[in-house]
Each structure stands twice: as C-alpha cells, then as structure tokens.
Amino acid sequence: MNLKQLSELLGLSQTTVSRALNGYPEVNEATRERVLQAVKETGYRPNKAAQRLATGKAGSIGLVMPTAPGHQSDVHFGEFLAGLGEEAVRHDFHFVIMPADPDDEVAALRRLAISGNVDALFVAYMRGHDPRLPMLKSLSIPYVVHGRSFGSEPDYPYLDIDNEGAFYDATRLLLQLGHTRFALMNGPMHLDFAIRRRNGVVAALAERGLALEEDCVSHALMTDEQGLLAMEQFLQLPQRPTAILCSSTVLALGAIRAVNQAGLRLGEDISLIAHDDVLPLLKPENFSVPLTTTRSSLRAAGARIAQRLIGTVKQAGPFPDQELWKTELIVRASTGPAPQV
Amino acid sequence: MNLKQLSELLGLSQTTVSRALNGYPEVNEATRERVLQAVKETGYRPNKAAQRLATGKAGSIGLVMPTAPGHQSDVHFGEFLAGLGEEAVRHDFHFVIMPADPDDEVAALRRLAISGNVDALFVAYMRGHDPRLPMLKSLSIPYVVHGRSFGSEPDYPYLDIDNEGAFYDATRLLLQLGHTRFALMNGPMHLDFAIRRRNGVVAALAERGLALEEDCVSHALMTDEQGLLAMEQFLQLPQRPTAILCSSTVLALGAIRAVNQAGLRLGEDISLIAHDDVLPLLKPENFSVPLTTTRSSLRAAGARIAQRLIGTVKQAGPFPDQELWKTELIVRASTGPAPQV
DNA sequence: TACATAATTGAAAGCGCTTTGGATGCCCCG
DNA sequence: CGGGGCATCCAAAGCGCTTTCAATTATGTA
Numbered sequence: 001m002n003l004k005q006l007s008e009l010l011g012l013s014q015t016t017v018s019r020a021l022n023g024y025p026e027v028n029e030a031t032r033e034r035v036l037q038a039v040k041e042t043g044y045r046p047n048k049a050a051q052r053l054a055t056g057k058a059g060s061i062g063l064v065m066p067t068a069p070g071h072q073s074d075v076h077f078g079e080f081l082a083g084l085g086e087e088a089v090r091h092d093f094h095f096v097i098m099p100a101d102p103d104d105e106v107a108a109l110r111r112l113a114i115s116g117n118v119d120a121l122f123v124a125y126m127r128g129h130d131p132r133l134p135m136l137k138s139l140s141i142p143y144v145v146h147g148r149s150f151g152s153e154p155d156y157p158y159l160d161i162d163n164e165g166a167f168y169d170a171t172r173l174l175l176q177l178g179h180t181r182f183a184l185m186n187g188p189m190h191l192d193f194a195i196r197r198r199n200g201v202v203a204a205l206a207e208r209g210l211a212l213e214e215d216c217v218s219h220a221l222m223t224d225e226q227g228l229l230a231m232e233q234f235l236q237l238p239q240r241p242t243a244i245l246c247s248s249t250v251l252a253l254g255a256i257r258a259v260n261q262a263g264l265r266l267g268e269d270i271s272l273i274a275h276d277d278v279l280p281l282l283k284p285e286n287f288s289v290p291l292t293t294t295r296s297s298l299r300a301a302g303a304r305i306a307q308r309l310i311g312t313v314k315q316a317g318p319f320p321d322q323e324l325w326k327t328e329l330i331v332r333a334s335t336g337p338a339p340q341v
Numbered sequence: 342m343n344l345k346q347l348s349e350l351l352g353l354s355q356t357t358v359s360r361a362l363n364g365y366p367e368v369n370e371a372t373r374e375r376v377l378q379a380v381k382e383t384g385y386r387p388n389k390a391a392q393r394l395a396t397g398k399a400g401s402i403g404l405v406m407p408t409a410p411g412h413q414s415d416v417h418f419g420e421f422l423a424g425l426g427e428e429a430v431r432h433d434f435h436f437v438i439m440p441a442d443p444d445d446e447v448a449a450l451r452r453l454a455i456s457g458n459v460d461a462l463f464v465a466y467m468r469g470h471d472p473r474l475p476m477l478k479s480l481s482i483p484y485v486v487h488g489r490s491f492g493s494e495p496d497y498p499y500l501d502i503d504n505e506g507a508f509y510d511a512t513r514l515l516l517q518l519g520h521t522r523f524a525l526m527n528g529p530m531h532l533d534f535a536i537r538r539r540n541g542v543v544a545a546l547a548e549r550g551l552a553l554e555e556d557c558v559s560h561a562l563m564t565d566e567q568g569l570l571a572m573e574q575f576l577q578l579p580q581r582p583t584a585i586l587c588s589s590t591v592l593a594l595g596a597i598r599a600v601n602q603a604g605l606r607l608g609e610d611i612s613l614i615a616h617d618d619v620l621p622l623l624k625p626e627n628f629s630v631p632l633t634t635t636r637s638s639l640r641a642a643g644a645r646i647a648q649r650l651i652g653t654v655k656q657a658g659p660f661p662d663q664e665l666w667k668t669e670l671i672v673r674a675s676t677g678p679a680p681q682v
Numbered sequence: 683t684a685c686a687t688a689a690t691t692g693a694a695a696g697c698g699c700t701t702t703g704g705a706t707g708c709c710c711c712g
Numbered sequence: 713c714g715g716g717g718c719a720t721c722c723a724a725a726g727c728g729c730t731t732t733c734a735a736t737t738a739t740g741t742a
Contacts, residue, residue, distance in 0.1 A: 002727095002728055002729085003728060003729060003730095004728075004729095012691080012692090013691065013692045013693075014692090014693095014728090014729080014730090015691070015692055015693080015694095015730085015731080016690080016691055016692075018729070018730060018731085019691090019730090019731090022730085026689070026690065026691085027689095027690070027691080028689080028690060028691090031690080031691090043451075043455075045452060045455045045456060046728080046729070047394070047456070047457035047458075047727085047728050047729070048456040048457055048458045049390045049391075049393040049394045049399065049457050049458050049727085049728080049729090050390075050394050050457070050697090050727070050728035050729040050730090051728080051729055051730080052390040052458075052697090052729090053388070053390045053391050053394055053696095053697045053698065053699090053727090053728080053729070053730095054696080054697055054728080054729040054730040054731080055697085055729080055730060055731095056697080058390065058458075060437075065422070065423075065426050067423055067426035067427055067430055068427070068430070069427055071423075071427075072621045073419055073420050073422075073423030073621060073640070074419075075416060075419065075621075075622055077419060078414055078415075078416060078418060078419025078420075078422070079414050079419075081406070081414075081419070081438075082408060082412075082414030084440075085406050085408035085438075085440030086408055086409070086410050086412075086440070088440050089408055089409070089440040089441060089442065093440075094437055094438060094439045094440065094453075095436075095437070095438040095439075095440070096401075096435055096436070096437055096438075097422075097426075097435060097436040097437075097438055098435045098436075099425075099426030099427070099429050099430040099434075099435070099436070100430060101430065110384075111386060112435075114384075114386045115386060115388070115389040116388035116389055116390050116391070116698085117388075117389045117390050117393075117399075117458070223621065223622075224622065224624075224627065250622065253622075257627065260629075280413045280414060280416075280564060281416055281564075281565065281591060281594075281622060281623070282622075283565075286565065286595075286598065288601070299414065343697095343698055343699085344698060344699060344700095345698075345699095353721080353722090354721065354722045354723075355698090355699080355700090355722090355723095356700085356701080356721070356722055356723080356724095357720080357721055357722070359699070359700060359701085360700090360701090360721090363700085367719070367720065367721085368719095368720070368721080369719080369720060369721085372720080372721090387698080387699070388697085388698050388699070390697085390698080390699090391697070391698035391699040391700090391727090392698080392699055392700080393699090393727090394697090394698080394699070394700095394726095394727045394728065394729085395698080395699040395700040395701080395726080395727055396699080396700060396701095396727085397727080457728085
C-alpha cells in the first residue's frame with residue numbers, strides 16, 4: 001500500500017492525502033478525517049526512504065559503534081544509547097548505527113554523514129585533536145559531540161562533564177585526608193576525558209607541591225581486567241600509593257579485586273575514588289565497601305544530547321551550543337584518612 | 342555531489358557511472374577506472390535513501406530497542422548488539438534501531454518493517470505466544486528471532502539456546518551433589534526463556550520425585566537489585582533452599598550479596614549455578630567465589646544471526662531456519678555438596 | 683449582480699538512484 | 713561488401729514521497 005494506491009482508493013490526489021497526513025492547514029477537516037480513517041483501515045505507512053529523499057529529513061540520528069572481532073563491547077555505549085533512546089522515542093526518531101572498526105571511525109562517520117539517511121550525528125569517544133572535528137565542520141549536517149577534544153578550538157557543539165574539576169575535587173578530598181602518594185587509573189591515553197582528568201589530578205597535587213609520578217599512572221581500556229592489572233602494578237611499587245583515582249567503576253571493580261587479593265583493606269590501607277557513570281550494573285553503593293565517587297549520569301547525557309539533536313533538526317528553538325556539566329562528589333566508605341606509617 | 346554531477350564531470354551518462362560503481366560487466370575497464378578515480382577525488386557517496394528507493398535494498402537490519410524513562414537499560418542488549426555489529430561491519434551493513442516503549446513493541450516492529458528502510462529484522466525478548474510472530478509471518482520481510490516463542494508453532498526462523506537442557510543439566514548436577522531444596526531465580530515470567538528454564542528444572546526434579554515449590558521461584562527483571570531481593574526472600578523461608586538456579590549472572594551478583602550479608606558461604610551453605618551470557622563485565626571466574634555456570638555467548642549468537650540475516654538479504658546460499666545451541670556446563674566453586682543438617 | 687478573496691484540491695516536477703530497452707560503432711565472416 | 717554479433721554507452725522510466733504552482737469552487741463585499 002503506497003500513497004498512490006491510497007489516494008486512488010479515496011478518490012483524492014496524492015497531494016491532498018499527503019497534506020492531510022502531514023497536518024497541513026489547507027485541507028478540509030472532513031477530508032482529513034476520511035484520510036485518517038482510511039490509513040487506520042489499510043495500515044498504510046509512508047515509505048521512509050521516499051520521504052527522506054523528498055524532504056531531506058528522515059527522523060533519524062546517526063552514530064558510529066566501534067566494533068571489531070575481539071573488541072570488547074563497552075557498557076558505557078549501551079547506557080548512553082539508552083539515554084538517547086529515551087528521548088528519541090518521544091519524537092518518533094530512530095537511530096542509524098554504523099558499526100565500524102575503531103581505526104576506521106573517521107571514514108565511517110563520513111560515510112554515515114553523506115549517506116543521506118541521517119538528519120544529525122552523534123559523536124563520542126573524543127580524542128585529543130580529534131580528526132573528526134574538522135571533517136564534521138566541513139559537512140553541513142547537525143551534530144553534537146559527547147565530550148570535547150583537547151587541543152581543538154572549542155567552537156563545536158558539545159556536551160561534556162567537567163572532568164578536570166571532578167578529578168581536581170576528588171584529589172583535594174584525598175589530600176585533605178592526608179594522602180600524599182597518589183595513583184591514577186585512567187582510560188586510554190588518547191581520549192580527551194583521560195587527558196583532562198589527569199590534568200585535574202596534577203593541578204590539585206601541584207597546589208601542595210606534589211607531582212604525579214609516571215609509574216603511578218596507568219592508561220588502559222576501561223575493563224575490570226585492566227583495573228586488576230593496573231592495581232597489581234601499583235601495589236608492587238616500592239612506595240605504594242595510598243590514594244587511587246579511578247576513571248570508571250568498571251576499572252574500580254578489578255582494582256578492588258586486586259586490593260582484596262593483596263590482603264589490604266579498602267578505605268583504610270587504600271583509599272579509592274572512582275568516576276561513576278551511573279551504570280545500572282555497577283552501583284557504587286553496592287560494592288562490599290561502598291565507593292566514594294564523582295558522579296554524572298551517562299544516560300542523562302544521552303537524553304540531553306538527543307534532545308538537542310532532535311530539537312535542531314526540528315528547528316525547535318535554539319539550544320546552547322556548549323554545555324559543561326558539573327559532577328557530584330559523593331563520599332562513601334572507600335575513602336579514609338591516610339594510613340600512618 | 343550526486344550521480345548527475347559526477348557523470349557530467351566525467352562526460353558520461355548516469356547509467357554508465359552507476360554501472361561502473363556497481364560492478365556491472367558491460368562497462369569498459371578503462372572507463373571504470375576513470376569513474377573510480379573520480380569517486381576517490383570527489384569523495385562521492387551514493388545517497389542511501391535514493392538507492393533504497395530504487396532497489397528496495399539498503400544494507401540495513403532493523404531492530405527494536407525497548408526503552409522508556411526509568412526503564413533500566415539492559416546489558417544483554419548491548420552485548421548482543423556488539424555481536425551483530427561484529428558481523429555487520431564486514432558486509433557494510435548498518436542498523437536501524439527503533440526505540441520503543443516495551444508495551445508498544447508489536448506496533449513499533451510493524452512500523453519498522455513497513456517503513457521501507459530496513460532489509461531484514463532482528464527480533465528478541467520473545468514471549469510465550471508472542472504476538473509479533475503472526476505479524477512477521479504476514480509481512481514479507483526476512484527476519485530471525487533470537488529465542489523462541491513457547492506455545493507458537495515453531496515454523497519461523499530462529500536461533501535459540503537449549504534453555505531447558507541447560508537448566509535440566511544444572512539441576513541434575515545439584516541433585517547429584519545431594520541437594521533437595523531448590524530455588525529458581527528466573528527472568529520475567531512471560532519471557533520464553535524463563536518458561537523453558539523453569540521446565541528444565543521441573544523436569545530434572547521430577548525424575549527424583551521432587552517438586553519446585555511456588556515460593557521457591559522468583560520472576561523478575563534481571564538486575565542485581567532483583568537478585569538481592571529474591572535471594573533475601575529465599576533465605577527467609579522456613580525450609581531455606583540450598584541449591585539455587587539463576588537465570589543470569591546479573592541476578593547472581595545481587596543474590597551473592599544477599600548470601601554474604603546473611604553470613605552464609607557460597608559453595609558450602611548455598612550452591613548456586615547461574616546462566617552465563619558471557620558479559621565482559623561479569624565474568625563468573627572473577628567472582629570472589631567463582632561461579633558454576635551454564636554458558637552460551639550472547640555475542641556469538643548476535644554475530645550468527647547477523648550472518649543469517651545478511652546472507653538472506655544478499656541471497657548468499659541457504660541457511661538453516663532453526664538453530665538450537667547447546668550450552669556448556671562449567672563447574673566452578675559456587676557448587677558443592679549439600680550441607681548436612 | 684459582479685468581482686475580489688478565501689478555501690480546497692490537483693497536476694506535475696523533482697529528490698538521487700537503478701534498470702530496461704534501445705542506440706552506436708566496431709570487428710568478423712561468408 | 714553486407715549483415716550478424718559484441719562491446720559500450722545512453723535516454724528515459726520509475727521507486728514513493730513532498731511541494732510548487734495553478735485551477736476550481738465557495739464566500740463575502742460593494
């Protein structure tokens with residue numbers, strides 16, 4: 001069943017039927033009723049591809065999903081998607097997800113953008129000097145970046161959390177508790193948030209004349225295995241750190257396993273603060289020693305970005321181009337005074 | 342840049358350029374080279390919506406993502422998607438994901454199917470007597486179901502794991518260890534896998550003349566909170582169960598917290614077997630007491646379904662319509678002999 | 683009553699691609 | 713030398729929708 005058939009059925013022109021369906025004012029109310037009724041009876045749905053072709057709009061937002069055989073799937077991705085979806089469903093928007101090898105992201109994003117079947121793009125996993133930024137700017141499709149790109153002119157639309165501030169505050173708290181030996185378990189070095197979080201830690205330490213030693217920093221994929229490994233390394237240092245900053249509760253999961261295996265007590269021998277993206281599966285309050293965290297909901301960020309993206313496509317009022325969300329510092333039991341030597 | 346412009350640039354017809362790009366034989370090799378070269382230089386990409394409209398194919402598979410404000414995002418979904426993606430990326434397929442309220446899934450799936458922008462559908466979260474099945478059959482779009490629908494004629498294409506067998510075997514193991522008081526922590530009652538798993542347990546118990554008491558079964562969303570709650574209930578029963586079957590490692594996570602909080606020891610006071618979907622975040626071997634599990638990779642299932650779906654769309658040879666994967670029963674430390682009273 | 687104005691509806695062009703059904707020119711063979 | 717066969721290429725029709733421009737009818741006004 002297509003428009004033509006439907007209009008023949010009704011004895012109307014395609015024009016009128018199309019207008020009736022899309023809420024144009026110049027169609028008689030009685031006629032519109034008749035059309036709507038026929039739609040209900042026949043189950044007619046407009047062909048989206050045709051609509052897209054004709055209007056240039058399709059009600060979809062595009063994103064690239066990094067994937068590869070053996071590439072560990074990322075819980076954060078799913079959670080973020082849930083946030084996007086929560087908002088999208090309200091506007092009858094859908095997603096076009098292009099799976100792509102992580103090394104091929106720029107090209108994949110480009111393909112997606114000019115494929116002509118998305119109205120807007122969502123971009124994540126930002127890096128320092130991210131090469132996608134200039135490309136996006138040269139295209140003329142709306143987009144919002146989740147995160148920022150260290151080293152790039154901040155003249156693109158983004159939503160980010162104050163990573164530097166979060167880790168600055170967290171470090172300050174640990175300093176106030178008397179800690180002097182710090183370690184940072186971070187995400188992959190090239191990622192923007194990792195750079196900023198590190199900067200936050202370094203800044204706070206510098207105020208006390210402390211430095212963050214190279215061997216007290218780990219950069220790795222944010223998986224629990226990597227957390228375990230990194231913590232094991234830290235614990236073997238001659239001057240073992242007592243204060244750990246951790247970029248994710250996922251990393252913390254492994255890190256804590258290492259702490260336990262070493263027979264140390266969290267919150268006493270070792271204090272740890274993790275960043276909490278509010279993953280349903282990893283509630284800091286449910287850890288055997290509840291975790292002190294810097295918190296910001298990934299899901300909320302997703303919903304907000306969807307809102308901006310969809311709003312832009314629908315031309316529904318202006319949105320702020322740049323948003324920087326503060327994180328909350330929530331103190332629980334995994335932080336305590338520095339152990340007396 | 343579109344086909345027309347490109348062909349004018351080359352001094353060729355759109356026909357020839359199109360053919361050159363799509364590998365038709367009737368075009369001169371030299372011409373094809375010239376076209377390919379121009380594509381490289383101009384960065385031309387065919388408009389997918391137009392392609393879709395003209396051919397009816399778009400290289401996309403569609404799925405519905407259940408979502409709602411407050412609806413907890415499902416780790417299983419993300420993991421499955423990763424599996425789909427792993428395969429899709431190899432064939433330059435993408436996904437069209439339609440977020441939908443869980444109550445609206447049938448309609449959403451229908452909209453997606455007849456929207457005309459997907460070539461095939463993937464369907465999950467199957468229920469008993471699933472209403473989507475008759476609808477899918479009446480449409481003429483390829484689809485593969487993950488799971489099955491208890492009570493429906495099994496004449497639709499699916500990939501499922503042998504849930505009944507898995508839980509039958511797991512129960513048998515516990516019986517052999519001398520357990521007699523069983524409990525089952527299951528997923529939502531209406532879901533197909535929950536029905537079958539329960540049947541598996543019941544069948545194994547019946548062979549020993551045992552029955553599964555109503556108050557020893559919980560049906561709930563597969564979150565750790567629900568696992569905690571359910572286990573707390575079980576532990577308060579006058580005849581507390583010593584053997585727990587658990588439909589997910591996520592549920593197990595909460596269940597084990599309850600066990601610990603009750604001061605009981607896993608593998609001694611309480612034996613537990615969980616089904617393991619091989620979630621990267623929840624490795625049974627990494628639990629403080631490693632978990633005995635029935636295992637089947639969700640990700641592998643995703644990849645396989647993508648393979649079948651894409652293969653069907655590309656008419657690449659016949660695929661089996663029905664696949665039933667056996668699970669592995671992997672014994673670790675969470676199971677032990679029934680405690681002597 | 684005559685004419686401007688508003689309310690409805692339609693015909694047809696166009697979105698960017700694929701594909702059918704010819705053209706065109708060239709080579710080869712009897 | 714003439715026509716069949718081949719290799720290439722092209723014009724134009726369509727895919728299903730939206731939208732511009734125009735036509736038709738109904739309404740109101742002088």
